[in-house]
Amino acid sequence: MIYDTSTLAIHARGLVRRYGDLTAVAGIDLDVRRGMIFAVLGPNGAGKTTLLRMLATLTAADEGSATVMGHDITTAPQKVRASISMTGQFASLDEDLTGRDNLVMLARLWGFRGGAARARADDLLTAFELSAAARKQVKNYSGGMRRRLDIAASLVVTPGVLFLDEPTTGLDPSARQGVWRLIRQLAESGVTILLTTQYLEEADQLAERIAVIDHGRKIAEGTSRELKAATGSGVLHVTLADQGQLDAAADLLATHLGNVVQRSPEGAELSVLAGDAIAANAALSALIADGFALSDFRMGAPSLDEVFFALTGQNDASRQPVIEKAVP
Amino acid sequence: MTDITAAPVRNGRADTGNVPGIGALHHVAPPAPPGPMSNALVFGWRAILKFRHVPEQLFDLVMMPIMFTLLFTFVFGGALAGSPGGYLQFFLPGILVQTVVFNSVYSGMGLSTDFQKGLFDRFRTLPIWSLAPFAGLMVGDLLRHLIAGGIILGIGLILGYRPEAGLTGTVAAFAMLLTIGFGMGWVFIVLGLLVRTPMTVMTLGFTILFPVTFASNIMVDPATMPDWLRSFVEVNPVSLMTTALRGLMSGTATPMQIGLALIAPVVLTLILAPLVLWLYRRR
Structure with missing residues (x-):
């Protein structure tokens, strides 16, 4: 596809990252249009997290280049950081502090002064329905509450791109639905969202476009309909x-x-x-x-599961999480 | 979850009585970027909050030195210095050094925990001064040293310890203690960056610190030690620090003693601060 690059939130070419002998990401191109939900789908160890970390300036790329919201990840990482937020796979919160303290701390790091920082934290807590638990230590939060607080922490300042690494892994079905709804609302407001997932259903439900990643390579990309069609009917x-x-x-x-x-x-x-x-x-x-x-x-017609297996050619027991959902 | 989309919003804040929802949060532009000092102060504030939420960490910090003070003073004091009171006068500055040195292990443990929890991943994706989290860690450390040192000194005073140099000497001694803690802190920040689990940081830390603090002049005068050990004890930075601290509190410190005590903290800071930055950026 050809886009005007100024409308792209993410524009990556030939990204490579090696860890010793292991090539975690082996040359990935990615174009993500502004305002869309884009899913990176793949099994455990496919390189999804490494790809995300490179784009979020947490891990340096060994080869290749990328811009995020028009800023180069290698030469202008601080500008990239000013226009993104990242919610990692594990809740990146201070468990000893209260939910409110966590948000106030981040708001102050972004430059809000005392009163404004507290107001921003309270707005976020209300919006994410965490007001009742605002003064509890995060270590006492449930999995769903942590996830919500974690996403709230990424929205202290509205980011151009929000990176979500496996946003619903480990959540129960109702908490997962809640997070999905949040993600859709954010996308409607114009935030570009790049999420990784190993759940085909999640990619199918949320994402406008899906890139399928396996062994550090992108093996397919398109809308869920296109992916299904490409595999044969x-x-x-x-x-x-x-x-x-x-x-x-x-x-x-x-x-x-x-x-x-x-x-x-x-x-x-x-x-x-x-x-x-x-x-x-x-x-x-x-x-x-x-x-x-x-x-x-x-x-x-094939389900996304079947598309995935046709693309990766894998169906062994170690990939069970991927077929956790029965074929519709 | 209730419906959180449809709520009236004015000026980015919700009308009272309504659930504002995610809609209220849209498009908040970042305020003017704060300076490095402001970033560092936020991390310092976090360290102070930790004291409020986890006061039991103080217990960990002061229990061992309190036990050491009581045991050595009353069990060994008479045999080592003729009387418990006489020994306390010798021992107290040393136990202050030991307390501060051991306390630095905790910042390494805290750092390792933060990394394990992914907290630093969030800090590193923020457009902030990259050393700010460490500056905050140091603020927390210095606070811990002050509180723990104050408690030990307080107990010493109750038991009959009297600093001959009075208040001035004591303040100077505490300034020296904080410098020592600052220098030693880098060692454990490096460990915290390199080691995956907080427990391993603690074990490694104590493995290094036990020999270094015991093979020193904190507990006894090295005059009775075998030659090979005494030659180590005399150049052990912990001994040099202890000598200086004793001097400051009794009013007999020479500039030479103070200079020697400062070598280790200064050298550690000069070598390890850049290493910390490099390790942190590489991670």
Whole structure:
């Protein structure tokens, strides 16, 4: 895509970061338009956090260049810092202080004077529904409250870009919904949001554009609709009558269609990208010819999970969090 | 969560009686950027708040020196100096040095905790003077040294310790103590930057400090020590500091003694302050 770079919040080319022998980020280009929610999606260890830390000036890039809100991350880091906020993976708060003290401290670091700093802190506490807990030490906050305070702490001054590293990891479903709503409201107000997530559902729900990252490389980018379309439209779902035959049937489908077969966690269902109905039909015939008893089959559009597995070619147990959500 | 979008907003503040919501927070431009001193003062304020919220840290700081003072004075004092009172007169300036030196470990632990919690990641994404968090740490340290030193001196006075140099000597001695604490603080800030867990910082710190404080002239006159040990004790910076502090409090300090005591804090600051900055930027 071609954008006028002045409308870009983030413009990165060939970012590389190595840790010893490990290349955490292996050459990533990224263009994020101002005012959008952009999700960086990938499994644990894909390089999402390192990418975010480079853009937020926390980690130096070994190669490549990037501008954030028009400022170069290497030559003008202090200007970048003045136009961003970052909420890390772990609540970056002083647990011994109260929620209010944390916000007052940050407001004063930004340059608000005594009374103005306290007023700003109180506004944030009210907006994030933390007024009741304002004078409690952060160590006594629940996970959802910490997350809210952490995001509030990033909004002491309205940032041009807000970086959110796995904003809902470890939250219960209702707290997660609350954080999602916050993120949408912020985006509506014009804040550009770059978030990382390992939850496909989160990227699907929130983000206008998604970059899929694996092993330090960007392997796909687009809207969730584009990503799904690019992977082909036909996903074949097969339910077996006999669960004991699951492995053998999965092997057969994999060899026939040349794609990774995904097993639904519950029940004897297999899902695999078939490409088109003719290929699906041939695979089904082969299953029946080999004596597998099918209780159900259907063709459908791929979910983002399936897109992800098709792109990364991975479906092993270590990546379980990614398929935590059942296929819709 | 209730609906937090639809609330009337005027001048960026909510009307009373309404939930302002995220809408109230939009587009707050940064005020004029504050100077380095202002940044550092905010971190100092944080250190002071910590005392209010975690007063038990004072207990950690003063329990050991209080026990040492009581034990050495009453158990060993008579044997070492003829009488507990005589020993206390010798020992108290030394235990003040030991207290300050051990206290510096806590700032390293605090730093390691802050890093572990990701707090410094937030500080580092703020457009502030990059050394400000450390300046704040130092403010907290100096405060800790003052409070702990004051408590130990108070107990000493109750037990019968009398500084011959009076108030002037005592104030000079405390100025010296703060300088020592400032210099030693860098060692543990470096450790805090390098070591992942606060507990390891503490263990490492005590491993370094126990031999250095015991193989000194804090508890006993080194005259009875074997030659090889005595030659170490005589150049041990902790001994030099203790000698100077004794001198200041008894009014007999020579400029030479004071100069020797200041070598270690000055050298540590000159070497370690740039190292801290380098480690911090590299992290």
